Amino acid sequence: MTLHKVRKAVFPIGGLGTRFLPVTKALPKEMLPVIDKPLIQFVVEEALEAGLEELIFITGRGKEAIENHFDTAFELERMLYDRGKLRVLADVKQCSLEPGCASYIRQQEPKGLGHAVWCARHLVGNEPFAVLLADELILGAKMPAIAELLQTCEGEGNSIAVTEVPYEHVSRYGILAHAARQGMICTAHDIVEKPKPEEAPSQTAVIGRYILSPRIFGYLEQQKPTSSGEIQLTNAIACMLKDGTPLTGVYVSGRRFDCGARDGIVAATLFRALQDAALAPIVRESIKVFDSNERAL
Numbered sequence: 362m363t364l365h366k367v368r369k370a371v372f373p374i375g376g377l378g379t380r381f382l383p384v385t386k387a388l389p390k391e392m393l394p395v396i397d398k399p400l401i402q403f404v405v406e407e408a409l410e411a412g413l414e415e416l417i418f419i420t421g422r423g424k425e426a427i428e429n430h431f432d433t434a435f436e437l438e439r440m441l442y443d444r445g446k447l448r449v450l451a452d453v454k455q456c457s458l459e460p461g462c463a464s465y466i467r468q469q470e471p472k473g474l475g476h477a478v479w480c481a482r483h484l485v486g487n488e489p490f491a492v493l494l495a496d497e498l499i500l501g502a503k504m505p506a507i508a509e510l511l512q513t514c515e516g517e518g519n520s521i522a523v524t525e526v527p528y529e530h531v532s533r534y535g536i537l538a539h540a541a542r543q544g545m546i547c548t549a550h551d552i553v554e555k556p557k558p559e560e561a562p563s564q565t566a567v568i569g570r571y572i573l574s575p576r577i578f579g580y581l582e583q584q585k586p587t588s589s590g591e592i593q594l595t596n597a598i599a600c601m602l603k604d605g606t607p608l609t610g611v612y613v614s615g616r617r618f619d620c621g622a623r624d625g626i627v628a629a630t631l632f633r634a635l636q637d638a639a640l641a642p643i644v645r646e647s648i649k650v651f652d653s654n655e656r657a658l
């Protein structure tokens with residue numbers, strides 16, 4: 362088998378973000394900030410740091426702000442330069458992607474994660490590729506989470522970032538049935554999308570980072586939509602696994618925040634603030650004051 366270097370990263374960003382309405386009425390959920398950086402920028406930086414070269418965004422109506430975010434902002438940059446605000450200018454410039462590295466495809470209808478990934482088939486072609494979900498934020502890791510997947514399974518096709526979640530949360534995630542964990546990895550026997558807790562094969566949840574073989578596109582093509590009209594990526598991966606393509610779960614290091622929900626955004630914001638010398642004392646003091654005010658009520 363020819364081993365391909367993984368070069369391409371797919372970012373499905375067509376989702377509607379209904380859990381965050383009304384803020385996501387006019388703002389893409391991927392542009393929600395964790396202090397001063399939008400969620401999408403964290404995963405793009407993760408992919409670039411891991412050496413991925415071609416970025417494919419599967420976008421949708423109302424997501425133009427994301428394209429603008431990664432574009433050059435000529436007037437703004439000129440103004441910051443003229444005013445000598447060079448540190449901010451460097452931060453702004455860092456968002457501009459190298460010319461020719463980013464492609465944007467419209468997913469015309471919100472038909473689910475599997476359909477979004479399938480929309481990338483022509484740009485991905487016949488090579489393994491990465492998928493990164495912007496609402497899963499992994500901070501403070503030894504290396505970019507997607508690089509941990511690449512390191513473990515480069516060239517072999519399918520590997521997925523996983524973590525253990527509480528029993529009552531398994532119905533939010535893709536869940537693996539797997540053999541005993543060996544260090545940072547486990548071998549999967551099956552994968553099921555959002556099972557009821559009592560039916561879940563484990564508490565090992567998929568957390569939004571995938572390295573996939575291009576064979577996935579054939580499996581996605583054959584998937585029937587669920588009752589809500591979505592094509593599930595998890596179900597296509599399950600079919601591929603049944604046909605004999607191995608699937609490895611990788612327990613990535615670092616702290617992971619489910620920023621598809623409000624509690625995740627709040628926790629990630631606190632985590633970043635507590636790591637910032639200027640913000641940490643304010644957070645600590647505010648919590649002390651608010652807490653004692655609350656008790657006094």
Ligand code: G1P
Nearest residue numbers: 474497534535567568569595621
């Ligand atoms: C998607 C996947 C699910 C995965 C999750 C990670 O679900 O379908 O398997 O565990 O992302 O965040 P979503 O959160 O888009 O409903």
